[in-house]
Amino acid sequence: MAKLQIQSHGIHVPLFPILLCLLQLASLHFISLAYNLPDKYFINCGSKENVNASRRSFTGDLNSGSFSIKNHGSTVKDSNQSMNTPRLYKTARIFRQQSWYEFEINDFGTYVVRLHFFAFSSPDDLSKAIFDVSASSFLLLHNFTAKNSTGSPLIKEFFLSINTAKFKIYFTPQGSSFAFINAIEIFLSPVTFNTSNATNSIPSSVLQTIYRINVGGQAINPDDDTIWRNWEPDDSYLYDPNSAKNSPFYSNALNYEGGVSEFTAPDLVYQTAKEMNIITSNASNNSNITWSFDVNKTARHAVRVHFCDIISDSPNTIYFNLYINEIMVQEINSFLIVDQQDAPFYCNATVESDDSGVMNIRISPTSESPAKNAYLNGLEILEIMKGLASVPKETDSKKINIPIVIGSVVGGLALICILVVGFLYGLKRRKPKSVETSDWSPVPAFGGSSHSRGTERTINGSPVPDLHLRLKISFAEIQFATKNFDPKLLIGKGGFGNVYKGTFSNGTKVAVKRSAPGSGQGLPEFQTEIMVLSKIRHRHLVSLIGYCDERFEMILVYEFMENGTLRDHLYSSNFPRLSWKQRLEICIGAGKGLHYLHKGAAGGIIHRDVKSTNILLDENNVAKVADFGLSKSGPLDETHVSTSVKGTLGYLDPEYFRCQQLTEKSDVYSFGVVLLEVLCARPPIDNLLPREQMNLAEWALQCKKKGLLEEIIDPSLKGQVEPNSLRKFSETAEKCLQEDGSDRPTMGDVVWDLEYSLQLQQTAMRRAPNEDSTTNGSSAFILPNVQRLHSLSTTIDRDDMPILNDDFSNTTSDEIFSQLRLDDAR
Structure with missing residues (x-):
C-alpha cells in the first residue's frame, strides 16, 4: 500500500x-501519532485570573512561575465589560518599551505560537497601538496594529522551530506608540513543515498561517x-x-x-x-x-x-x-x-x-x-517568514568588582587622552582630501572588513569561501554611491532584493543589488552570481563590477544599464516603443550572450531563468543577459543536470518541470517564450484573459497553426514587419518551444535564424516600393559577410567576441573555451 x-x-x-x-x-x-494534548503554555495576559476557553486553561500572567516577563509594563481592563466579550479578551498587558516574555522549553521541535489581540475599550486606545513582535530572531509582525473592523479578536498563528531552553517573545513599540497582548499560546505542534532538504531552505522554519x-x-x-x-x-x-x-x-x-x-x-x-x-x-x-x-x-x-x-x-x-x-x-x-x-x-x-x-x-x-x-x-x-529581527542586549546581573571597575575607568581615561592628542597631531599634518573627488577602486586583494561573510556565514554547514577579493567593495563606498540607499535611487525590486542606482566618486554609474540586510535569503544565488560573472566577460552579458559581504550584507554591483529591462520597453508607457528592427537586434544580442554561456564559457553554463526582465538594455539598446543567481555549470560531456526545478511561470521548460533534468535546451524554451513576448508585447501568463489565451506560448502557437498570428502581434508593429521576416521569426520561436528538448535548436542555431529574419526585414526595407515583399523576400535575401562555425553553430562578428580577462588576451577561441572552466557554482 x-x-x-x-x-x-x-x-x-x-x-x-x-x-x-x-x-x-x-x-x-x-x-508522532502518539501525540498528547499539551497543558502549557496558555497565558491570560494582564491578569491574575485563570480562564478556561475551548478545553484549555489560560493562566494569568501575574501568578505563574513557569515563565517570566521583562519590563512588565502595565495591565488594562475592558472598561466596557460587555457580556458578549469572551473572558480571555477582557484584559491585556501594555508595553511602552521593548519587553519580552521568557518561557522554559523542555522538548525541542516545532511549536505552535498563537498571539491574541483584541482592541477593547479602555483609556489607552488599543486600536492605535503600533508595534513589532519578534521571536527566534524572526520578525513576526511589523508595524502591527490590532484595529479590526469586524469587532472580533485577531489571532496570529506561527510555526517556529525552537531548539533552545529559553524561548522569548519580544514586543517593541514603534515611535511614541505602545504594544499590547491579550493572550499567548505556545505548545509543541503535532504537525510540521519539513524544508530541510530544500535547495533554498527556510531558516528556523518560521511560518505564519x-x-x-x-x-x-x-x-x-x-x-x-x-x-x-x-x-x-x-x-x-x-x-x-x-x-x-x-x-x-x-x-x-x-x-x-x-x-x-x-x-x-x-x-x-x-x-x-x-x-x-x-x-x-x-x-x-x-x-x-x-x-x-x-x-x-x-x-x-x-x-x-x-x-x-x-x-x-x-x-x-x-x-x-x-x-x-x-x-x-x-x-x-x-x-x-x-x-x-x-x-x-x-x-x-x-x-x-x-x-x-x-x-x-x-x-x-x-x-x-x-x-x-x-x-x-x-x-x-x-x-x-523571512525578516530577521534584532534582539536587545541583556545586562549581566553578576556582582561588580569595584577595584577592576576603577582600574578600567582610569586606564580608559588615559587611553582617550592619548588618542585625542594623536588625532589632533595627525589632523594638523594631514593634507585635506575631499571624499567627493577621491578616485574609487575596489578593495585590494586580501583586504576588506574583518566582518566578512567569509567567516560569519555558512552554506550547508561549510564556511562561505572568500570568492574574489579583488572584486570586493567596502560597504562605506556603496553607502556613498547610493546616498545610504536613498529610496529616490531605487530602480527595481526582485527576488534577491532591491536595486539602486549608484554613482562612485570617480563618476562611474552602477546598479547596486542589495539583499534584505541579515535575511540570509539568497545566499547560494549570491555566491553563484559572483562565481559565474567573475570568470566570464561578453558583450551581451552584464558585467559584475564588485560585491560586498560586510556586516551580514549581500550586495552585488553591476554596470549600469541605462535603458532598463526589455520588458519595460514592451509594456511600460514610460518608455518609447521599440521598432521591429530594434527588437530583432535585441533578441539576437541576448541569444548570442546565452550561446556563449552554453558553448563558450566555463565548460557550459545554463542560465535557468531566461525572461524579459533579465535582458537589460544599455544606452544604445544593446541587449545584455543578467541575473545568474540560479545558473548551473558543468562539463560539456554531461547531457543534463539533475536538480530541483527553478524558474519563472510562463517561461519554464515543461520537460524540465516533469523530469527535473536540466539541459541547455531549457534555456532555449524560455528564450522561445521571450521571442513571443517581444512579438506580442504581452506577459507569458495573463490570468485576466480567457482560459485558452492565458498562456502566451500555447495561444500564439495555436494562432500560428490557424494562420492568425498577425492578429495577435503588438499593434504598434502593424505595418512594420515584413511578412517573410515574421514567418522566419515565428518559426524560430516555434522550434524553441518544442515539447521534447531534443527537438529544439541550439542557441547558436536560434541566433542564425534570427539574423536571417533581420536580413529579410532589412532587404525588404531596401527594396523598391512596387516590389512584392511576400513573393520576393526569400529570393532577395543575401547573407552578410560572416562565417558560420559548425562547432559553435552561430555567426561571429568581430565586435561580438567575448570580452575576456587579461589572462586570455593571447589565446585562440578554442583555447579560451577550454580554459574558461568553472566549478559548479552551487
Whole structure:
C-alpha cells in the first residue's frame, strides 16, 4: 500500500513578474501519532485570573512561575465589560518599551505560537497601538496594529522551530506608540513543515498561517478542532460558484492510517468536500473548480491540500489533477495513494510568490478518469517568514568588582587622552582630501572588513569561501554611491532584493543589488552570481563590477544599464516603443550572450531563468543577459543536470518541470517564450484573459497553426514587419518551444535564424516600393559577410567576441573555451 504522505512537486518562482512556478520537493510529516494534548503554555495576559476557553486553561500572567516577563509594563481592563466579550479578551498587558516574555522549553521541535489581540475599550486606545513582535530572531509582525473592523479578536498563528531552553517573545513599540497582548499560546505542534532538504531552505522554519479552509463545509471553531484551530468556509474564495457544489456530509468513521491522524485536520474537514457541479448546462463550468486567494506578493508560501474520497461510488473511479497557478502539482487518485475510500491524505507544495499577489488553486478531472469529477476537502496556506529581527542586549546581573571597575575607568581615561592628542597631531599634518573627488577602486586583494561573510556565514554547514577579493567593495563606498540607499535611487525590486542606482566618486554609474540586510535569503544565488560573472566577460552579458559581504550584507554591483529591462520597453508607457528592427537586434544580442554561456564559457553554463526582465538594455539598446543567481555549470560531456526545478511561470521548460533534468535546451524554451513576448508585447501568463489565451506560448502557437498570428502581434508593429521576416521569426520561436528538448535548436542555431529574419526585414526595407515583399523576400535575401562555425553553430562578428580577462588576451577561441572552466557554482 502506498504511503499516505504524498511526495509532491512544489512550486517556485523568483520574486519577479506575474505568477508562480515550480520550486522543489517539500514534505509535511508527523512528529508522532502518539501525540498528547499539551497543558502549557496558555497565558491570560494582564491578569491574575485563570480562564478556561475551548478545553484549555489560560493562566494569568501575574501568578505563574513557569515563565517570566521583562519590563512588565502595565495591565488594562475592558472598561466596557460587555457580556458578549469572551473572558480571555477582557484584559491585556501594555508595553511602552521593548519587553519580552521568557518561557522554559523542555522538548525541542516545532511549536505552535498563537498571539491574541483584541482592541477593547479602555483609556489607552488599543486600536492605535503600533508595534513589532519578534521571536527566534524572526520578525513576526511589523508595524502591527490590532484595529479590526469586524469587532472580533485577531489571532496570529506561527510555526517556529525552537531548539533552545529559553524561548522569548519580544514586543517593541514603534515611535511614541505602545504594544499590547491579550493572550499567548505556545505548545509543541503535532504537525510540521519539513524544508530541510530544500535547495533554498527556510531558516528556523518560521511560518505564519494565512488561510485555513474547510472546503464544502461550515466554519470550524477551536472547540471542534483537535488543536484549537479556526477553519473558515471556502465559498467566498470560489472563482466561479456555479462550477462546484457541496458533497453530502459523510457521517461514517474515517480510515486513518500511516502519517495522517485527527491532528492533521479534524474529522469535520474530511467529512465535507466540494465536488464538480456536473449538472450545470454550461460546459465551461464542468472543466474545473478554482479557488483564488490574495497573498503577500513578495513572500514564499507553504501549501497543504487535504483530500478524502467521500464521493466515489466505487474505488479507483475518480482521478484528477491539482494545479497551483496553472502548474500541475500532483495527479490525485486516492486508490493509488491510500488504496481505499474515506481515507484522508494530503498533498504539499512550496510556492514562491511574485508581484501578482494572487494564488489560484485548481482541480480538474483527467481525460482518463472514468468519472469526470474532482473533489477537495481542505486547504492551508502559510507564509514563510523571512525578516530577521534584532534582539536587545541583556545586562549581566553578576556582582561588580569595584577595584577592576576603577582600574578600567582610569586606564580608559588615559587611553582617550592619548588618542585625542594623536588625532589632533595627525589632523594638523594631514593634507585635506575631499571624499567627493577621491578616485574609487575596489578593495585590494586580501583586504576588506574583518566582518566578512567569509567567516560569519555558512552554506550547508561549510564556511562561505572568500570568492574574489579583488572584486570586493567596502560597504562605506556603496553607502556613498547610493546616498545610504536613498529610496529616490531605487530602480527595481526582485527576488534577491532591491536595486539602486549608484554613482562612485570617480563618476562611474552602477546598479547596486542589495539583499534584505541579515535575511540570509539568497545566499547560494549570491555566491553563484559572483562565481559565474567573475570568470566570464561578453558583450551581451552584464558585467559584475564588485560585491560586498560586510556586516551580514549581500550586495552585488553591476554596470549600469541605462535603458532598463526589455520588458519595460514592451509594456511600460514610460518608455518609447521599440521598432521591429530594434527588437530583432535585441533578441539576437541576448541569444548570442546565452550561446556563449552554453558553448563558450566555463565548460557550459545554463542560465535557468531566461525572461524579459533579465535582458537589460544599455544606452544604445544593446541587449545584455543578467541575473545568474540560479545558473548551473558543468562539463560539456554531461547531457543534463539533475536538480530541483527553478524558474519563472510562463517561461519554464515543461520537460524540465516533469523530469527535473536540466539541459541547455531549457534555456532555449524560455528564450522561445521571450521571442513571443517581444512579438506580442504581452506577459507569458495573463490570468485576466480567457482560459485558452492565458498562456502566451500555447495561444500564439495555436494562432500560428490557424494562420492568425498577425492578429495577435503588438499593434504598434502593424505595418512594420515584413511578412517573410515574421514567418522566419515565428518559426524560430516555434522550434524553441518544442515539447521534447531534443527537438529544439541550439542557441547558436536560434541566433542564425534570427539574423536571417533581420536580413529579410532589412532587404525588404531596401527594396523598391512596387516590389512584392511576400513573393520576393526569400529570393532577395543575401547573407552578410560572416562565417558560420559548425562547432559553435552561430555567426561571429568581430565586435561580438567575448570580452575576456587579461589572462586570455593571447589565446585562440578554442583555447579560451577550454580554459574558461568553472566549478559548479552551487
